Amino acid sequence: MFATATAARASGLADEVEYWASTLLANGYAMIPHAIDRSILDGFHDDLHPHFEAAPFCQGPFYGETTKRFGRVLIRSPHAAAFAQHELILGIARRVLLHEMCNTILLNLTQAIEIHPGAPLQFPHRDQDMFGGPKGGRDYMMNVMWALDDFTDENGATRVWPGSNHSDPHGMLPEADAISAVMPRGSAFLFLGSALHSGGENRSDRPRRGVIFSYCQGWLRPWENPWLAYPPDIARHFNDELAALAGYRQHLPSLGNFEGQCPSVLLHGEVPRHLRFTDALRADQMDMVRQYQREHGSLAVA
Ligand SMILES: O=C(O)CCC(=O)C(=O)O
Ligand SMILES: [Fe+2]
Known part of the structure; x- marks a missing residue:
């Protein structure tokens, strides 16, 4: 009975992930209305309120001098984890970002943004331009803007150009073609x-x-x-999945290791002075290594 219910739920989730991921890949954005429990949203907003009050206005025309921002959101509220680890959204992020050469996702950033009255339109941009790799037909990242207030046309709802994920990755598009992510608080606006x-x-x-x-x-x-945002003394209080999203996990092969091991070793108890370097290879790489050893008669073949 339990197994059946779990399987049904899992296939329901998989279908939902597929639906939202294909919408996102087709249009460049997707809006999931009322995506979080009201009590979590209210608690999160209450916890962030003093940080919004205390944060200084930004400097520079991109961040916006009538806009406040702060990062490190996971340490500002115990409710932040429910947003970072939202099951459906993580499923969509994995579906969109993972492929055979990319086996993990990371939190790219957490950032609270308060756009004040009088703030002008922000410069239109593509967030993945922060990464220097080739562009066009590929996505390095996915954003989720959570509305803490109702987002309206008047109060500065995020704007997006539908289908711009398929257009010239370096080109601008007419202002008139942008749409506003008008949505009730608690909704999630996903964009590539x-x-x-x-x-x-x-x-x-x-x-x-x-x-x-x-x-x-x-x-x-x-x-x-x-x-730096979440050093080991902080991350050791995260659950395993959250710690992994915050960088305490290797990307195969061994990228981001600590002394040849998964950096999560820093989160559990005493860390020995010397650690044992331990292979963390993709399956295809391990196969190649084993094959080489077989062909060259290595004594080390397991
Ligand atoms: O605040 C917003 O609605 C979007 C901000 C944004 O896109 C950015 O700062 O990169
Ligand atoms: Fe942006």
Whole structure:
């Protein structure tokens, strides 16, 4: 009975992941209304409120001088984990970002953004331009903008150019083609790293609060340095999946290791002065190594 219910739930989740991932890949964005429990949303907002109050306005025309931002959201509220580890959203991120050469995802950043009245349109951009690799037909990252307030056309809802993930990765598009992510608080607005977007203009008399959780392929250097944002003394209080998302996991083969081991070794008890370097290879790489050893008569073949 339990197994059947679990299997049904798993296949329901897989179908949902497929639905949202194909919408996202087709249009460059997808909006999931009311994607989190109201009580979690309220608790999260209450915890972040003093940080929004205390944060200084940003400097520079991109961040916006009438906009406040702060990072390290996982340490600002115990509710942040429910957003970072949202089961459906993680499923979508994995579906969109993982492939045979990319076996993990990372939190690319967590960032709270408060756009104040009078803020102008933000410069339209594609977030994956932070990464220097080739562009066009590939996605290195996926963003999730969580609405802490209702997002409206007047208060600076994020804008996106539908289908811009398929257009010239370096080109701008007409202002008139942008749409606003108008959504009730608690909704999640997903957009690809290749999608042209920007913060909206706030013509209302109240600030607009949102929080971005973004995910990138695990072989990339995340925008927000996770090991400084969440050093081992902090990350040891995270659950295993959250710690892995925050960088305490290797991307095969052995990328991001600590003394030849998974960096999660730093989160559990005493760390020995010397650790044993331990292979963490992709299956195809391990096969090649074993094959080589067989052909060359190595004594070390297991
Ligand atoms: O605040 C927003 O709606 C979007 C901000 C954004 O895209 C960015 O700063 O990269
Ligand atoms: Fe952006």
